[in-house]
Amino acid sequence: MLPFCPVLVRRAFVLSTFSGGHRRRHLIDPMDLTVEEIDQLLAVGDDIIQNPAKYSEICKGKKLATLFYEPSTRTRLSFESAMLELGGSVIGFSSADSSSAAKGESVADTIRVIGCFADIAAMRHPKEGAPMVAAMNSPIPVINAGDGGHQHPTQTLTDLMTIHRLKGHLDNLTIGLCGDLKFGRTVHSLILALSRYTGIRFVLISPKELAVPDYIKEEVLDKKKIPYTEVQSLDEAMPELDILYMTRIQRERFASEEEYLRLKDSYILTPKQLELAKPDMYILHPLPRVNEISVAVDNDPRAAYFTQVFCGKIIRMALILKLLDRIPAPFDQQLPAPERHQPQVVHNHLHCGNPRCITTIEQELPQAFRPVEEKPGAFRCIYCEALVD
Ligand code: NCD
Numbered sequence: 001m002l003p004f005c006p007v008l009v010r011r012a013f014v015l016s017t018f019s020g021g022h023r024r025r026h027l028i029d030p031m032d033l034t035v036e037e038i039d040q041l042l043a044v045g046d047d048i049i050q051n052p053a054k055y056s057e058i059c060k061g062k063k064l065a066t067l068f069y070e071p072s073t074r075t076r077l078s079f080e081s082a083m084l085e086l087g088g089s090v091i092g093f094s095s096a097d098s099s100s101a102a103k104g105e106s107v108a109d110t111i112r113v114i115g116c117f118a119d120i121a122a123m124r125h126p127k128e129g130a131p132m133v134a135a136m137n138s139p140i141p142v143i144n145a146g147d148g149g150h151q152h153p154t155q156t157l158t159d160l161m162t163i164h165r166l167k168g169h170l171d172n173l174t175i176g177l178c179g180d181l182k183f184g185r186t187v188h189s190l191i192l193a194l195s196r197y198t199g200i201r202f203v204l205i206s207p208k209e210l211a212v213p214d215y216i217k218e219e220v221l222d223k224k225k226i227p228y229t230e231v232q233s234l235d236e237a238m239p240e241l242d243i244l245y246m247t248r249i250q251r252e253r254f255a256s257e258e259e260y261l262r263l264k265d266s267y268i269l270t271p272k273q274l275e276l277a278k279p280d281m282y283i284l285h286p287l288p289r290v291n292e293i294s295v296a297v298d299n300d301p302r303a304a305y306f307t308q309v310f311c312g313k314i315i316r317m318a319l320i321l322k323l324l325d326r327i328p329a330p331f332d333q334q335l336p337a338p339e340r341h342q343p344q345v346v347h348n349h350l351h352c353g354n355p356r357c358i359t360t361i362e363q364e365l366p367q368a369f370r371p372v373e374e375k376p377g378a379f380r381c382i383y384c385e386a387l388v389d
Helices: 006-014 035-050 074-085 107-114 130-136 153-167 185-194 214-222 234-240 257-263 295-299 305-323
Strands: 016-019 022-025 063-068 089-093 120-125 142-147 174-178 201-205 228-231 243-246 282-284 368-371 379-381
Touching (some): 035 153, 035 305, 063 074, 074 142, 074 153, 074 305, 107 120, 142 153, 153 305, 174 185, 185 214, 201 234, 282 305
Parallel strands (some): 063 120, 120 142, 174 201, 174 243, 201 228
Antiparallel strands (some): 368 379
C-alpha cells in the first residue's frame, strides 16, 4: 500500500482555492477552463474589440506581476499590454538572473512575496510544473505562461480565438500540427483544449524523434477516441487540412546540440507547398519563427500568425477579467468551474526522472504522482506528467 498524504490532494484545489468565501481560480493547463468558460472568454474578447472604451478602466487599481524565468517577447508583452489596456498596472521581471531565483529562492516563497504586491501573476518557467507549485502556494490567481516543454494554456486561448475568428467555429476541423510536437508546449495545450470539441481530427506531422508525447496520445486522444494520424510528410498531409499549425524546433529543450542540428530543418513551409492546400486553410504559428515558415509565405492571405498575436493580447485581457472577477454584463454569468478529480499519492521513494521537472531543482517538494488508469502499476508525476513505472 502506498503512503497517502492528504496535503498533496491540494492539486484538486489548485484551480479553485477559496479565500474569504470567494473562489480563487488559476490557469495551469487548458482543462482548468470548461468549454463554456472558453466560449465566455471568446465572447468577451469580441466585445473588447468592438467596444475598447468600455474596458479601459475596468482594472484600475489592480496590478499584474509578470514572473518570467525564461525568454519571451509576445507572451510577456501581451500580458503587460493587456493589463495596461484594462487600466491596471504591471510589475515583474523578465529573466531568472534578475530575480531572487538566482540566489536560490523557491517558487513557493517567491509567489508568497509577489502576493503581497500584486493581484494576479503570470509565470513562465523552464521547469515543468513550476506554475502549478506557485498556484499551490499562492494568495493570488496564477497563470501558467509556459512551463518547460509541458503546457502553455494562454497561447491555446490565443489559438482558439484566432481559429474561431477565421473559421467561425471550433468543431468539425482537421488540424495539422507540424514540427516539434515533443517539446512544443503550445501543441500539447492545443490538443488538450480541442479534444473537447466535436468532429476534430488531428494530423500529427513530425520526425519520429519529435512525436507527441505518449501521455497525450494514450490518455487524451485514444481515451476520447479522437481520430489522429502520425505522418512525416507535410506535403502528404496538406490537402486535407483546415488549419496548419507550424512550430519551431525547440532547441533549448534538446539534451544534445547534435540531435538539434540533425532535426532543425525538418520542415520549411514554402509558397510552392501551399499550392497543395485548401484555399481556406489558415496557417498558424505561436511564434517566434526561426526558418520553418519561409518569409515568402507571409504574403499569402492564409498566413494568420500575425493576426494570432493580436488575438493574444485581447484574449489575455478577457482572462485577466475572469480571474479577477471583473467580467462586465452581459457576459458575467457565473459558470461552474471544471470538476477535476485527480487522485494523488506522495511516493517519496519514487523519483521523477524528467530532467525538466521542477522537482529537480526544488528538492523540498514532495515527490507526488497520480496512478495511470490505462497502465496498471504506473504513475505520472503530478508536476510534469512524466511516466514512472
Ligand atoms: C511559444 C512558447 O514560448 O512556447 N511562444 C509563445 O509563447 N508565443 C512557442 C515557441 O517558443 O516556440
